[in-house]
Amino acid sequence: MSSLQPVRGTHDLLPADMRRHRKVRDTARAVAERYGYLEMATPIFEFTEVFKRTLGEASDVVTKEMYTFSMKEGEEITLRPENTASVVRAFLSGGLAQQLPLKFFYDGPMFRHERPQKGRQRQFHQIGVELLGVPHPAGDVEIIVAGAHILDELGFLDDVVLEINTLGDPASRQAYREALVGYFRDHRDRLSEDSKDRLERNPLRILDSKDRGDRELVADAPAFDDYLNSESQDFFAAVLAGLDRLGLNYKLNSRLVRGLDYYSHTAFEFITERLGAQGTVMGGGRYDGLVKLMGGPPTPGVGWAAGIERLAMLLEAEPPAPRPIAIVPIGQAAEEKAQTLARDLRRAGYGVDLGFSGNMKKRLQRANKLGAAAAILLGDDELAEAKATVRDLESGQQETVSLTALTDCLARFR
């Protein structure tokens, strides 16, 4: 392997990629702010314990996907594999429990040592929102609707379906889980290898197995509905009613589950067919047990996270690069004048390209390549009269104006 290759599963974001990412981030942040979700950021690493405790010792992420480092002082730190645990940690560190409810938006890199694939990298980026302190189904509804709103603003709500399910409250969950484990234990020999493993670590996930044999077993497995107590049923019904009221379509999917114990009630994913197997573009749910699990006061929470790379891939239009105005000096005197002119125009708010070398032809070629909207030709002829020639690079038309009138003349290229 060449040391000049980027580390497996990492990618450089060159300007064109960056523009797509920024489009996603900026759109998401702007929409989130309309719902009152304010941007915040946590460090990209935390004490390993923060993730171990919350994600569960047995979870895939903790057992094999974390980038963990031992520091000289004996501390163990981990590059964050997701952001919810960090946000809750910040909530507790900052003593924010007095200010509920809280609404946060974040974006940033996450790290997971998985096998790379399209839409799945080892360093990837997420945007996300968290709503803390709201026990009502209206909170779930707001979170989901805000997510849909972002997808809509990005232009691909139609390419995505919202799948939703309930995991019930802890009591319902526990009862169902026991019934499920009992059922699958009785048929253990018919389970796939993967599912035998899941049976110990995360039995609910068996429901979502793609294995044929598993699916046959699942078909006759106990149904969650029979174990949902009335409170849980009412809660879910209220969430769905809220979505209905706001006109957001969804598809019930009883196989959609979350493995971790702190999850409860609502679980949802926005899924697209356009990205192959990595079709989940935004996913989240309610995590009423998390804050307490981390040692804080019992505090309900709901949120989602979305993969920026995946969303960026769905973007139809290439976000355009900024179009500068090119200054093309001809001759030594003009070159010096061009520097002060560039300064003045930039201060006036224009994007200005001033090349460092080359004759007129070269500079015009460069201006064209950059997509410059206009070129300002500065030669001896113009300088002698304190004028400049402004050339519209689209139409090819040009006119000579006095330097004092230049800013006005350029206004249409803004």
Add this chain to the structure above:
RNA sequence: GUGGCUGUAGCUCAGUUGGUCAGAGCAUCGGUUUGUGGUACCGAGGGUCGGGGGUUCAAGUCCCCUCAGCCACCCCA
């Protein structure tokens, strides 16, 4: 982590049964045009054929290992 496919100039690719097979288009650079870009024409540079090892008189072409990408599983955003 498991299985499968792929890897030739900056990019997209062609290279037939191992023997002028190191090529094309685009891009880049130069010229036609020493005050006018985008079009056109002419020309040039650029590749240890992902890397390493092996088989052979001879390997881009066959074998092994390795790295990376892609697809699926797993997991999830």
